[in-house]
Amino acid sequence: MVTKVLCVAEKPSIAKAVANHLSGNQVTTRNVTGNVYTKNYEFHYNFATWGNCDVVMTSVAGHLLSHDFASQYRSWRSCDPSALFEATIDTFVEDGKKAISKNIEVQARYAQILYIWTDCDREGENIGSEIRDVATKINQRLRDPGKTVRARFSNIERAHIIDAARNPVPLDDAQANAVASRIELDLRIGASFTRNLTLSIQHMLQGEEKRVVSYGSCQFPTLGFVVERYFRVRNFLPEPFWTIKVMHEKEGIKVNFRWARNHLFDRMVVVILFERCLQAKTAKVTKVSTKPTSKWKPLPLTTVELQKCGSRFLRMDSHRVMQLAEQLYQRGWISYPRTETDQFDRGMDLRALVQKQIQGGPWRQFAQGLLDGGFSAPRNGRNNDKAHPPIHPVNFVDPSVLTHEEQRVHEFVVRRFLACCSQDARGSKTDISILYGMETFSTSGLVVLERNYLDVYPYDKWTSSQDLPNFREGEVFEPAEARIHDGKTSPPGYLTEPELISLMDVNGIGTDATMAEHIAKIKERAYVETRPRGRQPRRDDEDVSEEEQPFKPEVARGRGRGRTAGRGRGGRGGGNARGGGNSGVQEFIPTTLGVALIEGYENMGFEISLAKPFLRKEMELKMKAICEGRKTGREVVQETIDQYRAVYARTQQRLDVLRASVQRYVVAGNG
């Protein structure tokens, strides 16, 4: 008897692509009652494990199941919000997904094998388990060992898919449970705090603001960073500083020497030191060293990097970049765009990938050059999520089939990949130090000898400085010019998106999959606004204002990032389609409501404020622990609920503080 296999992908586009690859485009397409987008693709295929099979490939549209509190808790005034920590949660199929769910049931009834083809990350694992739940309700036998399996794939390229089809693996229940826990926690904590927050301050808000004031355990710390930077900028006090500049002219070239002390905030001391320089009359060259130097090619591309670069170089917000990347992935042009991995697996045939890019595009000659001997193994970063490779182009694509925005993201991915496979740029750096009085000054010159990767990656800049004249160690000269120069410190700018992404990444809130969403959320909730950063005049060494670097606290820079994929997997083209093409980097300004909320919670004076990243970071770490089998979902849910319940109770006691903050920033601020 021919084995019947039911394959289920996460989205219609994936289902179609996989079905076509496996069947050699010999597919019968059938409609699904009640849903226009979902199709069933019927074909024959010989799976290595099960022989000749009749295959039906279909898809869901993100999560099949929805979760909400039991009906008696749904109304906001039905209970005290804190009851939601323990209230029963119903799991059900919402109306919009009923047709899809029914389709799964119908197809599952006669299937011997259930083959899950959802995207390979935590969220996908969870959706896979939902599909399994729906299917096994109708067909118990699918619960038998080996009857429900999943495919491991990172892109939609044909050879890759066929290879994946040959090597099914079990569903990872640990990951599915991590997501289930996250969903439950977000629901309980989100709902209870949101209800409490809204009910407490809604009456104080006017008009537009008189809506739901939401709380999210990730949104708040994200908003916290924005507000904190806002206050830093507003409270900034510019301070005068003084420096000594030395200039000497030799061989017709004017050389500026920079003070080793950079600058000092005490004029008297600088004047004294300056006098001693003048008193010495001559300066002596203490060091002349010319060394080869290089500018490293970039690391393989991760999601966080893509978002930061998208913001910085493509002037697109992170949400938009991810949407476009997702589209490129679904159509088989790039690999899975949600990854933390910044090292290429040694076994990967990178040359073959480079080969694909010689067919066209402005980089084709460069790609050819790589194949002709310029190829160099990519650098290895420190991260490997073991699930997906760094983002890279999988095929050659004629740009005309892409929209303008897609082209820009695609181009970035290709150029980045080719840059990874190039040599570092090489140059020669000359450092010269002089002793003038008792003060040390230095200058340096750079000659770029080989641009290498820079030729395909215009996003990095490295140019030769002006030539330096020849100095000898021990040489003595009288500087042409020496003077005291003053300046003022200037405030940092408001937070830009790349900076915010960096902060979230480094402080462990959100994951590569979710950071863009949290940022989109605080915009949607009108907790922040964005505006283009005002043009700041280019400052060179000569100029007056130099920004002071803030103290860097001495802490360990652990880069352990949690991996909860907390994104809502709705259908494509979700919510905030923010247009790209903004000129100038966008900066975030909190709204009065945003400020009121953060300040309100901060002023409650808890050891751990909701506006700080610690709680969320802990949650992300616990998610990781579930995935790695170190904790169970139940344990984590219980621990986290207990933590937040305590916070909730304290918040209740200090609601007056929150109201005072709203009064101060919102109410008094209006009119």
Added chain:
Amino acid sequence: MATTASTSEVKNAISQYLTSKNVPPTQAWLRDFLPSIRLNTPIVALQKTALFRILCTDLRSSVSQASSAVLPSDISAPEVKERRLDGAITVQVLDFEDIGHSRWSQVENLEAVERGEMTKGREIIRVADEETNTDPNHTATAEASSGPHKLLLQDAKGTKVYAFEMEAVSGVGVQQLAIGAKLVLRDVLVARGVVMLQARSVEVLGGKVEAWDKKWRGERKEMLKRKAGMREDGGQEG
């Protein structure tokens, strides 16, 4: 097999020891100190205790003002371009300040500490290092060091003078140095009335005057804020 020394033997041994450490005690101080010790304690221990104690006092009352061991009274005269101070002079630290970093950044750092962000597990990383993609031999310059510092020093007679840390002197820093700590200046250079401190001309004896230090630390943040909001010319009063 310690024998109980006589009071005057002990007094001399302690006095000699402290003098060798450049903190020769006044008779008054010795008189106050002696009743607090047990004469049959080994002399070495007594000497150490004495040193520790005297380092916690106000020099003006505890250390003898032999003329060779104090600052010239006109030390701060700005008209004198340069002079050298021969010999060893002991001073105490009345105040000091990091003049290499803006006061505002120092305030922010203090506030981060207050918020508990320096404790393990509660760190908030605010500056995400952009990847330095240049030569690995190129040392990263990011460190949280402080300085250079400007200090206000006072000798046993009460004469005050400013000092500047020309090169890093180990033991000078907000964490390591306390108000009231004692330094010994040796053959030190003075430019326009400011002592130029170098590692080879300074010995940090340490110590602290508890009351002064506590007050200083308590008021430090406000003082930094005030100074940050200072008038434009940024001049420091002498």
